[in-house]
Amino acid sequence: LKDSSKDAPQQNTEVDEPWDEPSQEEETLYSTSPPRTPRQIKRMSNKHQRNSQG
Structure with missing residues (x-):
């Protein structure tokens, strides 16, 4: 039981960390438009546009 509970949050955090970083940065870059x-x-x-015309 402890192993399952520990594996679930760990995997979620690992996938959330790298995904949240680039995702937020991209959103801010396109949304905030620095x-x-x-x-x-x-x-x-x-x-x-060039690709569309070409």
């Missing part, structure tokens, strides 16, 4: 994001977004938009 001073360094507009440039990347514009570049991405240009690439997407």
Whole structure:
């Protein structure tokens, strides 16, 4: 019983830690749009438009 309870939270935390880090950063980058994001977004938009036209 103790092993099962210990394995459940441990795995959840391990998967939540690495997933929450990049997920939150990406969301903040696209949602908050910091001073360094507009440039990347514009570049991405240009690439997407070019890909669509090409």
